[in-house]
Amino acid sequence: MGRHETDRGRSYGAAVQSQMLTATAPGGPVTAPGAADNARDRIRDAAIESFAYEGFDVGMRAIAARAGVTAGLITHYYRSKARLREECDEYMLQYSAARLPSTLAPESVEQTLTGDLELLTQAVHYTIRSLREGGLFSDTFLKFTLENTRERIDAGIAEGTLQPSDDEDVRARVVLRHCLGAALIDFALDAPRSPEETVTFLREFWAHLMEPMLQLTNGRSFRTVPGSGGYLERAGFALEG
DSSP states (O other): OOEEEOTTSOEEEHHHHHHHHTOOOTTOOOOOTTTTOHHHHHHHHHHHHHHHHHOTTOOHHHHHHHHTSOHHHHHHHHSSHHHHHHHHHHHHHHHHHHTSOSSSSHHHHHHTTOSOHHHHHHHHHHHHHHHHHOSHHHHHHHHHHHHHHHHHHHHHHHHTSSOOOSOHHHHHHHHHHHHHHHHHHHHHHSOOOSHHHHHHHHHHHIIIIIHHHHHHTTTOOEEOOTTSSGGGTTOEEOOOO
């Protein structure tokens, strides 16, 4: 009771679930856990980089080496690799939520592609790995990106740049399902390895996947498979007879 079991058997306590399911809203601050402790932060940052580029099965010794500390110090601060992963998940969810563009206008998208581009690259790799794995990180990421997509639809309809569909909630699911599916394939075939490639990858996602899909769903009808496909419910286009 009180714990969420993931697809790979990891579980989160109720408090962690609550923190992750209320990830920082877009535009909000990203508060680093243990910000007053440099060694603790270094370990978290090294773990994020290791998980992003080497996978979630990477060992504690490899994380310690990247952080320039001993494995014992990681245990001192985080108690276990599972707890370290939880804090990395929380931090990356907050970071990702804060990086969503407020609109799909070029200037809004470009604003999200500035700052620490190495961390942005790590975030893309970390998120793709997490989506492949499934579990609470994936659910939470889909939850707030789905809300952001619905906001883009509502804003477009209000501004007259989009036309209503028969169900805007399902429309948001269809748009996100198709866009993230394409992004996962693009990543598998040609993952961005540098900050410059990451900027191009994300710019393509917003301008040439998300924006066209919003337009393609104008006036359309949709269907879902309730109880399947998690938050996205295997949403798709309804055949028009």
